[in-house]
Amino acid sequence: MSYRPFPLKEGVSFDLGVQFYIFVGTNSNTDQNIFVDLTTVKNIIFDLGGVIINIDYFKSIRELEQYCTAGHTIEYSQRAQSHLFDLFETGNSSPEEFRQHLREAYHLEATDEQIDEAWNAMLLDIPAERIELLRELGNKYRIFLLSNTNAIHMKRFNEMVEHNFTMPSLDSLFEQAYYSHLIGQRKPDAIVFEQILEQNGLKREETLFIDDSIQHIESARKVGLQTLFLEPPLTINQVFRDAVS
DSSP states (O other): OEEEOSOOOTTOEEEETTEEEEEEEEOTTTOOEEEEEGGGOOEEEEOSBTTTBEEOHHHHHHHHHTTBSSOOOOOBOSSOBOHHHHHHHTTSSOHHHHHHHHHHHHTBOOOHHHHHHHHHTTEEEOOHHHHHHHHHHTTTSEEEEEEOOOHHHHHHHHHHHHHHHOOSOGGGGSSEEEEHHHHTOOTTOHHHHHHHHHHHTOOGGGEEEEESOHHHHHHHHHHTOEEEEOOTTOOHHHHTTTTTO
């Protein structure tokens, strides 16, 4: 990232010599403006939840807790979660095992269908302009998807894409999609980023990683990737508004 000390609106882009910068926000600690120089970027790795899909973690927790019979609270958020969620997100438990683990750990009295519906409640919507943006970016960059997710959520978001955008799956927008439950690794483990770089012959200094979780951003920075912390209300459409024109 590059820094310049003058005010702009988020998403504004401009040329400085041969460099093309996009203003993405202000550092809350230093009050400096934050820029990404897209002339150095050839590859972009996108997170899914909070970047492409609008998400509300607490909506699922509230719905699941309605089925708890002993006043239990469920530990699951953007920054921290209990081990049973980690197991599911790394493919070390099946949907059937995950549901049973929830019942046992939190004294849930719910059918498979009720659990799935509550678990999927956090997946809100995929704005059409984000799908169109990804299509356009795919013509200019090598784009990839990296998501901490699970089998139940994957089924739902692919249903959303097929129903709303007549695409076979979300994967079709990307050169390669990496889902934690299929690769057996999850962010922020550095090995995830190293795997993508190695498998696709990407140079880390030419690769931009976009995520809405700061712990994932910090890990990617240590690996040597360029990073963009997509902190609400900033969206990818604001960031790339002029880059695809």
